Amino acid sequence: MLSISRLLPCLYRVYTGEFLDITLCSTVKAKSNPQDHARATEGPCNTPKPGVFDLINKAKWDAWNALGSLPKETARQNYVDLVSGLSSSSDSSSQVKPEADRKQSGYETLVVTSEDGITKIMMNRPAKKNAMTMRMYEEIMLALKAASKDDSAITVLTGNGDYYSSGNDLTNFTDIPSGGVEEKAKNSAILLRDFVDCFIDFPKPLIAVVNGPAVGISVTILGLFEVVYASDRATFHTPFSHLGQSPEGCSSYTFPKIMGPAKAAEMLIFGKKLTAAEACAQGLVTEVFPDSTFQKEVWTRLKAYSKLPPNAMRISKQMIRNREKEKLHAVNAEESSTLQERWLSDECMNAIMNFLTRKAKL
Numbered sequence: 001m002l003s004i005s006r007l008l009p010c011l012y013r014v015y016t017g018e019f020l021d022i023t024l025c026s027t028v029k030a031k032s033n034p035q036d037h038a039r040a041t042e043g044p045c046n047t048p049k050p051g052v053f054d055l056i057n058k059a060k061w062d063a064w065n066a067l068g069s070l071p072k073e074t075a076r077q078n079y080v081d082l083v084s085g086l087s088s089s090s091d092s093s094s095q096v097k098p099e100a101d102r103k104q105s106g107y108e109t110l111v112v113t114s115e116d117g118i119t120k121i122m123m124n125r126p127a128k129k130n131a132m133t134m135r136m137y138e139e140i141m142l143a144l145k146a147a148s149k150d151d152s153a154i155t156v157l158t159g160n161g162d163y164y165s166s167g168n169d170l171t172n173f174t175d176i177p178s179g180g181v182e183e184k185a186k187n188s189a190i191l192l193r194d195f196v197d198c199f200i201d202f203p204k205p206l207i208a209v210v211n212g213p214a215v216g217i218s219v220t221i222l223g224l225f226e227v228v229y230a231s232d233r234a235t236f237h238t239p240f241s242h243l244g245q246s247p248e249g250c251s252s253y254t255f256p257k258i259m260g261p262a263k264a265a266e267m268l269i270f271g272k273k274l275t276a277a278e279a280c281a282q283g284l285v286t287e288v289f290p291d292s293t294f295q296k297e298v299w300t301r302l303k304a305y306s307k308l309p310p311n312a313m314r315i316s317k318q319m320i321r322n323r324e325k326e327k328l329h330a331v332n333a334e335e336s337s338t339l340q341e342r343w344l345s346d347e348c349m350n351a352i353m354n355f356l357t358r359k360a361k362l
């Protein structure tokens, strides 16, 4: 029998149009309509239907045949419209900074500012609920490295729009390198480990301003922050089992320490979503503010904190965290290598396919 892990790369390619000779960037691939491309290049379906076990050619034939008698020119136009629409609509939101500003800051997925002694790193993909792309992981690492050396006293991570972050961008898994899904899993595990290491080693007080719902890795790394302020609209959700995955961000260690093993298990094993008030009661969140006054109250507070002597704050942070650092790095390494295996499991691949084909949401 063909296992899902062997079938998945084929499904990816059929779904993303690779078998139909589409050469597009990964984002566009994940959304483009392969039928229109086949129609646009080859006209109406005119070959015999492949046998039931010829999975790849059958999927290609079904997609082509589904177009019926759509004229070649219309299909071509639909295809062009779809591709152009995707590139112009991606990340479209009134809250996204204009292109020129983004280029100026040097970040594509973040807006990073430094004023009043505070470096603010804002995830900036509001139309995608600030889902974290490979690029965003890289950029957050760069921004943290820069913030560790700049003259700010404290560093803040927050999100633009209605979400804090919906966690890992599940389309990350559609961009399969030539080494296949194994290579993808290995590279992702390395990136994940480096990403979390940056939080473990960050020398200044780190504050999360959780402006809305938080999912997955955006929740787990909160255990590595000094302070977590949340809007009362925020929720905290780690649906790892639902996704066939396992905890990361050192949460398998920090969450039981913060909230006790039973409450941590409810979140990390059973995917229980917490309200901001519940997360505060369990010690993951420092304080909850009404959404209507959240930004004003939090930034007033942070501006006052940023005026405290920066060296004293750094030293106090080191004293609180340093005893744990070695342990945290070991936990991070173990979680990352466990996830590398999980990403290759049928459970995980099925969950991602269900999201990508719009069959499942959280």
Ligand SMILES: CCCCC/C=C/CC(=O)SCCNC(=O)CCNC(=O)[C@H](O)C(C)(C)COP(=O)(O)OP(=O)(O)OC[C@H]1O[C@@H](n2cnc3c(N)ncnc32)[C@H](O)[C@@H]1OP(=O)(O)O
Binding pocket: 127, 128, 129, 131, 132, 134, 137, 166, 167, 168, 169, 170, 171, 172, 188, 189, 191, 192, 215, 216, 217, 218, 239, 240, 243, 245, 248, 355, 360, 361, 362
């Ligand atoms: C280096 C690799 C490290 C990996 C580390 C691993 C981390 C594990 C995790 O983080 S697990 C968590 C993964 N996240 C999810 O499973 C969330 C998936 N998203 C959803 O279920 C929903 O989008 C939602 C509940 C977050 C929001 O639902 P809502 O109906 O309010 O909004 P939409 O679904 O219409 O979202 C708007 C558009 O944003 C896209 N999107 C949102 N989140 C993600 C995501 N995590 N990955 C990819 N895309 C996401 C969504 O598809 C919509 O896109 P569209 O407008 O083009 O349709």
